[in-house]
Amino acid sequence: xxxxxxxxKLKGKPVEKRxxxxxxNGLSVRITPAGMIVFQFRYQxxxxxxxxxxxxxxxxxxxEAREAVVSAKKILGTGKDPIIAREMQLxxxxxxxxxxxxxxxxxxxxxARRLVKHDHWERALNRHVVSQVGxxxxxxxxxxxxxxxxxxxxxxxxxxxxxxxLSRMKTIFSYCIRTGMIRFNxxxxxxxxxxxxxxxxxxxxxxxxxxxxxxSAVESSTITEQNKLLLKLLLLTACxxxxxxxxxxxxxxxxxxxxxxxxxxxxxxxxxxxxxxxxAVQLLKKAFALYPDFQQVFPPAxxxxxxxxxxxxxxxxxxxxxxxxxxxxxSIHDLRRTAKTKMxxxxxxxxxxxxxLGHKLAGVxxxxxxxxxxxxxxxxxxxxxxxxxxxxxxVSP
Numbered sequence: 001x002x003x004x005x006x007x008x009k010l011k012g013k014p015v016e017k018r019x020x021x022x023x024x025n026g027l028s029v030r031i032t033p034a035g036m037i038v039f040q041f042r043y044q045x046x047x048x049x050x051x052x053x054x055x056x057x058x059x060x061x062x063x064e065a066r067e068a069v070v071s072a073k074k075i076l077g078t079g080k081d082p083i084i085a086r087e088m089q090l091x092x093x094x095x096x097x098x099x100x101x102x103x104x105x106x107x108x109x110x111x112a113r114r115l116v117k118h119d120h121w122e123r124a125l126n127r128h129v130v131s132q133v134g135x136x137x138x139x140x141x142x143x144x145x146x147x148x149x150x151x152x153x154x155x156x157x158x159x160x161x162x163x164x165x166l167s168r169m170k171t172i173f174s175y176c177i178r179t180g181m182i183r184f185n186x187x188x189x190x191x192x193x194x195x196x197x198x199x200x201x202x203x204x205x206x207x208x209x210x211x212x213x214x215x216s217a218v219e220s221s222t223i224t225e226q227n228k229l230l231l232k233l234l235l236l237t238a239c240x241x242x243x244x245x246x247x248x249x250x251x252x253x254x255x256x257x258x259x260x261x262x263x264x265x266x267x268x269x270x271x272x273x274x275x276x277x278x279x280a281v282q283l284l285k286k287a288f289a290l291y292p293d294f295q296q297v298f299p300p301a302x303x304x305x306x307x308x309x310x311x312x313x314x315x316x317x318x319x320x321x322x323x324x325x326x327x328x329x330x331s332i333h334d335l336r337r338t339a340k341t342k343m344x345x346x347x348x349x350x351x352x353x354x355x356x357l358g359h360k361l362a363g364v365x366x367x368x369x370x371x372x373x374x375x376x377x378x379x380x381x382x383x384x385x386x387x388x389x390x391x392x393x394x395v396s397p
Contacts (some may be wrong), residue, residue, distance in 0.1 A: 242311070273377075343380055
Protein backbone atom coordinates (compact mmCIF):
# COMPACT_ATOMS: atom_id res chain seq x y z
CA UNK A 1 0.00 0.00 0.00
CA UNK A 2 1.17 3.50 -0.85
CA UNK A 3 1.54 6.16 1.83
CA UNK A 4 1.80 9.94 1.68
CA UNK A 5 5.16 9.80 3.44
CA UNK A 6 6.56 7.49 0.77
CA UNK A 7 5.16 9.58 -2.09
CA UNK A 8 6.59 12.81 -0.61
CA LYS A 9 10.06 11.25 -0.52
CA LEU A 10 9.80 10.15 -4.17
CA LYS A 11 8.28 13.39 -5.48
CA GLY A 12 10.71 15.45 -7.54
CA LYS A 13 13.64 13.05 -7.25
CA PRO A 14 15.12 12.13 -10.66
CA VAL A 15 15.40 8.43 -11.54
CA GLU A 16 17.04 6.58 -14.42
CA LYS A 17 13.83 5.31 -15.98
CA ARG A 18 10.08 5.36 -15.51
CA UNK A 19 8.60 2.82 -13.13
CA UNK A 20 5.29 2.07 -11.34
CA UNK A 21 4.20 1.34 -7.78
CA UNK A 22 0.90 -0.38 -6.98
CA UNK A 23 -1.59 0.53 -4.26
CA UNK A 24 -4.84 -1.48 -4.27
CA ASN A 25 -8.05 -1.96 -6.31
CA GLY A 26 -6.20 -1.14 -9.52
CA LEU A 27 -4.70 2.14 -8.27
CA SER A 28 -1.01 2.71 -8.96
CA VAL A 29 1.42 5.53 -9.54
CA ARG A 30 3.71 6.09 -12.50
CA ILE A 31 6.97 7.83 -11.62
CA THR A 32 8.79 9.60 -14.46
CA PRO A 33 12.57 10.12 -14.76
CA ALA A 34 12.02 13.74 -13.64
CA GLY A 35 10.39 12.58 -10.41
CA MET A 36 6.78 13.38 -11.42
CA ILE A 37 4.20 11.12 -9.75
CA VAL A 38 0.99 10.38 -11.67
CA PHE A 39 -1.96 8.40 -10.28
CA GLN A 40 -3.59 5.87 -12.61
CA PHE A 41 -6.37 3.31 -12.46
CA ARG A 42 -5.80 0.01 -14.28
CA TYR A 43 -8.81 -2.07 -15.23
CA GLN A 44 -10.26 -4.24 -18.00
CA UNK A 45 -13.20 -3.34 -20.20
CA UNK A 46 -14.63 -5.77 -22.74
CA UNK A 47 -11.65 -8.03 -22.09
CA UNK A 48 -9.10 -5.35 -22.95
CA UNK A 49 -6.70 -3.64 -20.50
CA UNK A 50 -7.35 0.07 -19.87
CA UNK A 51 -5.45 2.72 -17.96
CA UNK A 52 -7.17 5.86 -16.68
CA UNK A 53 -5.01 8.83 -15.60
CA UNK A 54 -6.29 10.43 -12.40
CA UNK A 55 -3.87 13.34 -12.01
CA UNK A 56 -0.50 14.33 -10.57
CA UNK A 57 0.36 13.84 -6.92
CA UNK A 58 0.81 17.58 -6.29
CA UNK A 59 -2.70 18.21 -7.67
CA UNK A 60 -4.49 15.10 -6.38
CA UNK A 61 -3.94 13.61 -2.93
CA UNK A 62 -3.62 9.90 -2.27
CA UNK A 63 -7.02 9.94 -0.55
CA GLU A 64 -8.65 11.66 -3.51
CA ALA A 65 -7.06 9.18 -5.93
CA ARG A 66 -8.46 6.25 -3.93
CA GLU A 67 -11.91 7.89 -3.91
CA ALA A 68 -11.68 8.40 -7.68
CA VAL A 69 -10.97 4.67 -8.12
CA VAL A 70 -14.05 3.79 -6.07
CA SER A 71 -16.19 6.07 -8.29
CA ALA A 72 -14.64 4.61 -11.46
CA LYS A 73 -15.31 1.06 -10.29
CA LYS A 74 -18.97 1.95 -9.69
CA ILE A 75 -19.22 3.21 -13.28
CA LEU A 76 -17.49 0.05 -14.47
CA GLY A 77 -20.07 -1.98 -12.57
CA THR A 78 -22.85 -0.43 -14.65
CA GLY A 79 -21.25 -1.72 -17.84
CA LYS A 80 -19.74 1.60 -18.86
CA ASP A 81 -16.12 2.49 -19.56
CA PRO A 82 -14.98 5.01 -16.88
CA ILE A 83 -12.69 6.79 -19.36
CA ILE A 84 -15.49 7.28 -21.89
CA ALA A 85 -17.91 8.33 -19.12
CA ARG A 86 -15.46 10.97 -17.90
CA GLU A 87 -14.86 12.30 -21.41
CA MET A 88 -18.59 12.58 -21.98
CA GLN A 89 -19.02 14.46 -18.70
CA LEU A 90 -16.21 16.86 -19.56
CA UNK A 91 -17.64 17.38 -23.03
CA UNK A 92 -21.02 18.14 -21.49
CA UNK A 93 -19.44 20.68 -19.16
CA UNK A 94 -17.54 22.30 -22.02
CA UNK A 95 -20.68 22.54 -24.14
CA UNK A 96 -22.97 23.69 -21.33
CA UNK A 97 -23.87 27.32 -22.07
CA UNK A 98 -22.86 30.06 -19.70
CA UNK A 99 -25.09 32.98 -18.78
CA UNK A 100 -23.09 35.17 -21.14
CA UNK A 101 -23.57 32.70 -24.02
CA UNK A 102 -27.34 32.68 -23.45
CA UNK A 103 -27.46 36.47 -23.41
CA UNK A 104 -25.43 36.71 -26.62
CA UNK A 105 -27.64 34.14 -28.33
CA UNK A 106 -30.77 36.08 -27.40
CA UNK A 107 -29.31 39.45 -28.44
CA UNK A 108 -28.62 38.00 -31.89
CA UNK A 109 -32.11 36.50 -32.20
CA UNK A 110 -34.86 37.89 -34.39
CA UNK A 111 -37.13 38.87 -31.44
CA ALA A 112 -34.33 40.85 -29.78
CA ARG A 113 -33.27 42.52 -33.03
CA ARG A 114 -36.78 43.89 -33.39
CA LEU A 115 -36.51 45.74 -30.09
CA VAL A 116 -36.12 49.50 -30.45
CA LYS A 117 -34.03 49.47 -27.25
CA HIS A 118 -31.74 46.64 -28.37
CA ASP A 119 -28.55 48.63 -27.66
CA HIS A 120 -29.90 49.69 -24.27
CA TRP A 121 -30.52 46.09 -23.21
CA GLU A 122 -27.15 44.93 -24.51
CA ARG A 123 -25.37 47.52 -22.36
CA ALA A 124 -27.58 46.89 -19.31
CA LEU A 125 -27.22 43.10 -19.42
CA ASN A 126 -23.45 43.29 -19.84
CA ARG A 127 -23.15 45.76 -16.99
CA HIS A 128 -25.47 44.16 -14.44
CA VAL A 129 -25.47 40.45 -15.33
CA VAL A 130 -22.48 39.41 -17.45
CA SER A 131 -20.04 41.27 -15.20
CA GLN A 132 -21.39 39.36 -12.17
CA VAL A 133 -22.38 35.85 -13.28
CA GLY A 134 -21.57 35.75 -17.00
CA UNK A 135 -19.09 32.88 -16.73
CA UNK A 136 -21.37 30.61 -14.68
CA UNK A 137 -22.90 27.49 -16.26
CA UNK A 138 -26.65 28.12 -16.45
CA UNK A 139 -27.71 24.57 -15.59
CA UNK A 140 -25.41 24.50 -12.55
CA UNK A 141 -26.89 27.67 -11.09
CA UNK A 142 -29.25 28.01 -8.15
CA UNK A 143 -31.40 30.94 -7.08
CA UNK A 144 -28.79 31.95 -4.50
CA UNK A 145 -26.29 32.71 -7.29
CA UNK A 146 -28.54 35.52 -8.53
CA UNK A 147 -29.03 37.30 -5.23
CA UNK A 148 -25.74 39.31 -5.46
CA UNK A 149 -26.75 40.56 -8.92
CA UNK A 150 -29.99 42.09 -7.68
CA UNK A 151 -28.59 43.11 -4.28
CA UNK A 152 -26.00 45.29 -6.00
CA UNK A 153 -28.69 46.99 -8.05
CA UNK A 154 -30.83 47.63 -4.97
CA UNK A 155 -27.83 49.10 -3.15
CA UNK A 156 -27.37 51.53 -6.05
CA UNK A 157 -31.00 52.62 -5.85
CA UNK A 158 -32.11 50.75 -8.99
CA UNK A 159 -34.83 48.63 -7.36
CA UNK A 160 -37.26 49.11 -10.22
CA UNK A 161 -34.64 48.27 -12.83
CA UNK A 162 -33.72 45.11 -10.88
CA UNK A 163 -37.25 43.88 -11.59
CA UNK A 164 -36.87 44.74 -15.26
CA UNK A 165 -33.57 42.83 -15.46
CA LEU A 166 -35.24 39.79 -13.85
CA SER A 167 -38.08 39.90 -16.39
CA ARG A 168 -35.57 40.20 -19.24
CA MET A 169 -33.51 37.24 -17.98
CA LYS A 170 -36.67 35.11 -17.81
CA THR A 171 -37.32 35.99 -21.43
CA ILE A 172 -33.74 35.15 -22.40
CA PHE A 173 -33.71 31.77 -20.67
CA SER A 174 -37.14 30.88 -22.07
CA TYR A 175 -35.82 31.62 -25.55
CA CYS A 176 -32.77 29.42 -24.90
CA ILE A 177 -35.01 26.57 -23.70
CA ARG A 178 -37.10 26.82 -26.87
CA THR A 179 -33.96 26.72 -29.03
CA GLY A 180 -32.49 23.75 -27.15
CA MET A 181 -29.52 25.53 -25.56
CA ILE A 182 -30.59 24.79 -21.98
CA ARG A 183 -33.19 22.61 -20.27
CA PHE A 184 -34.43 24.77 -17.40
CA ASN A 185 -34.77 28.41 -16.35
CA UNK A 186 -32.71 29.14 -13.20
CA UNK A 187 -34.72 32.29 -12.33
CA UNK A 188 -38.19 30.90 -13.04
CA UNK A 189 -39.14 30.81 -9.35
CA UNK A 190 -38.13 34.42 -8.67
CA UNK A 191 -40.69 37.22 -8.76
CA UNK A 192 -40.16 40.93 -9.26
CA UNK A 193 -41.07 41.63 -5.62
CA UNK A 194 -38.31 39.21 -4.56
CA UNK A 195 -35.57 41.30 -6.17
CA UNK A 196 -36.87 44.86 -6.41
CA UNK A 197 -39.95 46.92 -7.19
CA UNK A 198 -42.55 46.73 -9.93
CA UNK A 199 -42.56 49.41 -12.62
CA UNK A 200 -45.36 51.81 -11.89
CA UNK A 201 -47.40 53.10 -14.79
CA UNK A 202 -46.83 56.85 -14.97
CA UNK A 203 -49.77 59.21 -14.64
CA UNK A 204 -47.92 62.52 -14.39
CA UNK A 205 -49.35 65.23 -16.66
CA UNK A 206 -48.16 68.84 -16.80
CA UNK A 207 -50.79 71.47 -16.14
CA UNK A 208 -50.80 74.65 -18.22
CA UNK A 209 -48.58 76.51 -15.79
CA UNK A 210 -46.06 73.66 -15.78
CA UNK A 211 -46.07 73.53 -19.59
CA UNK A 212 -45.11 77.21 -19.67
CA UNK A 213 -42.48 76.69 -16.97
CA UNK A 214 -41.00 73.72 -18.84
CA UNK A 215 -40.72 75.64 -22.13
CA SER A 216 -39.17 78.66 -20.43
CA ALA A 217 -36.71 76.48 -18.51
CA VAL A 218 -35.58 74.89 -21.77
CA GLU A 219 -35.10 78.33 -23.33
CA SER A 220 -33.01 79.67 -20.44
CA SER A 221 -31.01 76.52 -19.72
CA THR A 222 -27.34 76.07 -20.55
CA ILE A 223 -27.89 72.88 -22.57
CA THR A 224 -26.87 72.89 -26.24
CA GLU A 225 -29.11 74.39 -28.91
CA GLN A 226 -29.81 71.00 -30.47
CA ASN A 227 -30.95 69.57 -27.14
CA LYS A 228 -33.26 72.54 -26.61
CA LEU A 229 -34.83 71.83 -29.99
CA LEU A 230 -35.07 68.14 -29.11
CA LEU A 231 -36.97 68.73 -25.86
CA LYS A 232 -39.41 71.16 -27.47
CA LEU A 233 -40.10 68.77 -30.32
CA LEU A 234 -40.83 65.93 -27.91
CA LEU A 235 -43.72 67.96 -26.50
CA LEU A 236 -44.91 69.36 -29.83
CA THR A 237 -44.98 66.02 -31.67
CA ALA A 238 -45.99 63.74 -28.75
CA CYS A 239 -43.43 61.24 -30.04
CA UNK A 240 -41.47 58.68 -28.08
CA UNK A 241 -37.98 59.77 -27.09
CA UNK A 242 -36.40 56.96 -29.09
CA UNK A 243 -38.25 58.01 -32.26
CA UNK A 244 -36.76 61.50 -32.15
CA UNK A 245 -33.36 60.28 -30.99
CA UNK A 246 -33.05 57.91 -33.98
CA UNK A 247 -34.73 60.22 -36.50
CA UNK A 248 -33.02 60.82 -39.85
CA UNK A 249 -33.67 63.77 -42.12
CA UNK A 250 -34.94 61.59 -44.95
CA UNK A 251 -37.91 60.59 -42.76
CA UNK A 252 -39.37 64.10 -42.92
CA UNK A 253 -41.31 65.89 -45.63
CA UNK A 254 -41.26 69.37 -44.15
CA UNK A 255 -43.14 70.90 -47.08
CA UNK A 256 -46.05 68.49 -46.54
CA UNK A 257 -45.58 68.54 -42.75
CA UNK A 258 -45.29 64.75 -42.45
CA UNK A 259 -42.92 62.56 -40.45
CA UNK A 260 -42.61 59.04 -41.89
CA UNK A 261 -41.56 57.04 -38.82
CA UNK A 262 -39.82 53.81 -39.98
CA UNK A 263 -40.46 50.40 -38.46
CA UNK A 264 -36.95 50.37 -36.98
CA UNK A 265 -37.90 53.27 -34.68
CA UNK A 266 -41.51 52.27 -34.05
CA UNK A 267 -42.38 50.45 -30.84
CA UNK A 268 -45.04 48.47 -32.71
CA UNK A 269 -42.45 47.59 -35.37
CA UNK A 270 -44.77 48.96 -38.04
CA UNK A 271 -44.07 52.20 -39.92
CA UNK A 272 -46.55 55.04 -39.60
CA UNK A 273 -47.07 58.67 -40.64
CA UNK A 274 -47.25 61.54 -38.15
CA UNK A 275 -48.69 64.94 -38.99
CA UNK A 276 -46.65 67.95 -37.86
CA UNK A 277 -47.51 71.49 -36.78
CA UNK A 278 -45.96 74.59 -38.33
CA UNK A 279 -44.04 75.19 -35.09
CA ALA A 280 -42.55 71.68 -35.21
CA VAL A 281 -41.55 72.15 -38.86
CA GLN A 282 -39.72 75.40 -38.01
CA LEU A 283 -37.82 73.75 -35.16
CA LEU A 284 -36.89 70.81 -37.37
CA LYS A 285 -35.52 73.18 -40.00
CA LYS A 286 -33.31 74.74 -37.33
CA ALA A 287 -32.14 71.28 -36.25
CA PHE A 288 -31.37 70.31 -39.86
CA ALA A 289 -29.31 73.48 -40.29
CA LEU A 290 -27.10 72.71 -37.28
CA TYR A 291 -25.51 69.77 -39.13
CA PRO A 292 -26.23 70.34 -42.83
CA ASP A 293 -23.98 67.47 -43.97
CA PHE A 294 -25.38 64.91 -41.52
CA GLN A 295 -28.25 62.49 -42.15
CA GLN A 296 -28.98 62.20 -38.43
CA VAL A 297 -31.22 64.95 -37.03
CA PHE A 298 -29.81 64.77 -33.50
CA PRO A 299 -26.24 63.39 -33.46
CA PRO A 300 -24.04 63.37 -30.32
CA ALA A 301 -23.60 67.04 -29.39
CA UNK A 302 -20.05 66.56 -28.10
CA UNK A 303 -18.53 64.26 -30.74
CA UNK A 304 -20.32 65.68 -33.81
CA UNK A 305 -20.57 62.28 -35.51
CA UNK A 306 -23.31 61.32 -37.98
CA UNK A 307 -24.99 58.75 -35.75
CA UNK A 308 -27.75 58.80 -33.10
CA UNK A 309 -27.04 60.31 -29.72
CA UNK A 310 -26.82 57.90 -26.79
CA UNK A 311 -30.02 56.71 -25.11
CA UNK A 312 -28.90 58.13 -21.78
CA UNK A 313 -28.86 61.69 -23.10
CA UNK A 314 -32.61 62.14 -22.61
CA UNK A 315 -32.37 61.05 -18.98
CA UNK A 316 -29.48 63.45 -18.43
CA UNK A 317 -31.42 66.32 -19.99
CA UNK A 318 -34.33 65.74 -17.64
CA UNK A 319 -31.94 65.67 -14.67
CA UNK A 320 -30.41 68.98 -15.75
CA UNK A 321 -33.79 70.68 -16.06
CA UNK A 322 -35.12 69.41 -12.73
CA UNK A 323 -32.89 71.83 -10.83
CA UNK A 324 -34.47 74.76 -12.67
CA UNK A 325 -38.07 73.59 -12.55
CA UNK A 326 -40.52 73.56 -9.68
CA UNK A 327 -42.24 70.47 -11.13
CA UNK A 328 -42.04 67.43 -8.83
CA UNK A 329 -41.44 63.87 -9.98
CA UNK A 330 -41.49 64.38 -13.74
CA SER A 331 -39.82 62.44 -16.53
CA ILE A 332 -39.29 62.81 -20.27
CA HIS A 333 -42.16 60.43 -21.00
CA ASP A 334 -44.51 62.82 -19.14
CA LEU A 335 -44.20 65.16 -22.14
CA ARG A 336 -45.86 62.55 -24.37
CA ARG A 337 -48.59 61.89 -21.82
CA THR A 338 -49.13 65.64 -21.43
CA ALA A 339 -49.50 66.13 -25.18
CA LYS A 340 -52.08 63.32 -25.39
CA THR A 341 -54.06 64.68 -22.44
CA LYS A 342 -54.05 68.25 -23.76
CA MET A 343 -55.28 67.09 -27.16
CA UNK A 344 -58.20 65.40 -25.41
CA UNK A 345 -58.91 68.59 -23.47
CA UNK A 346 -58.86 70.53 -26.74
CA UNK A 347 -61.60 68.30 -28.11
CA UNK A 348 -59.47 66.29 -30.51
CA UNK A 349 -61.04 62.92 -31.24
CA UNK A 350 -59.28 59.97 -29.56
CA UNK A 351 -58.50 58.08 -32.76
CA UNK A 352 -56.78 61.18 -34.16
CA UNK A 353 -54.61 61.76 -31.09
CA UNK A 354 -53.78 58.03 -31.08
CA UNK A 355 -52.53 58.41 -34.64
CA UNK A 356 -50.38 61.36 -33.59
CA LEU A 357 -48.84 59.24 -30.86
CA GLY A 358 -48.22 56.36 -33.27
CA HIS A 359 -50.49 53.94 -31.43
CA LYS A 360 -52.42 51.21 -33.17
CA LEU A 361 -56.16 51.74 -33.30
CA ALA A 362 -58.13 49.30 -31.18
CA GLY A 363 -60.53 46.56 -32.23
CA VAL A 364 -61.95 46.34 -35.73
CA UNK A 365 -60.65 49.83 -36.50
CA UNK A 366 -57.14 48.39 -36.60
CA UNK A 367 -58.25 45.93 -39.28
CA UNK A 368 -60.60 47.93 -41.47
CA UNK A 369 -59.55 51.56 -41.03
CA UNK A 370 -56.17 51.99 -42.71
CA UNK A 371 -56.53 55.74 -43.23
CA UNK A 372 -53.56 57.75 -41.88
CA UNK A 373 -55.67 60.85 -41.05
CA UNK A 374 -52.73 63.09 -41.95
CA UNK A 375 -54.82 66.25 -42.40
CA UNK A 376 -56.60 65.65 -39.10
CA UNK A 377 -53.27 64.89 -37.38
CA UNK A 378 -51.83 68.17 -38.64
CA UNK A 379 -54.83 70.08 -37.38
CA UNK A 380 -54.52 68.35 -33.99
CA UNK A 381 -50.78 69.11 -33.84
CA UNK A 382 -51.46 72.74 -34.75
CA UNK A 383 -54.03 73.15 -31.99
CA UNK A 384 -51.64 71.55 -29.51
CA UNK A 385 -48.80 73.87 -30.59
CA UNK A 386 -51.05 76.93 -30.23
CA UNK A 387 -52.07 75.81 -26.75
CA UNK A 388 -48.44 75.29 -25.74
CA UNK A 389 -47.59 78.80 -26.92
CA UNK A 390 -50.49 80.21 -24.96
CA UNK A 391 -49.11 78.48 -21.87
CA UNK A 392 -45.69 79.98 -22.52
CA UNK A 393 -47.09 83.50 -22.98
CA UNK A 394 -49.34 83.55 -19.95
CA VAL A 395 -49.03 82.49 -16.34
CA SER A 396 -52.73 81.57 -16.32
CA PRO A 397 -53.63 80.84 -19.93
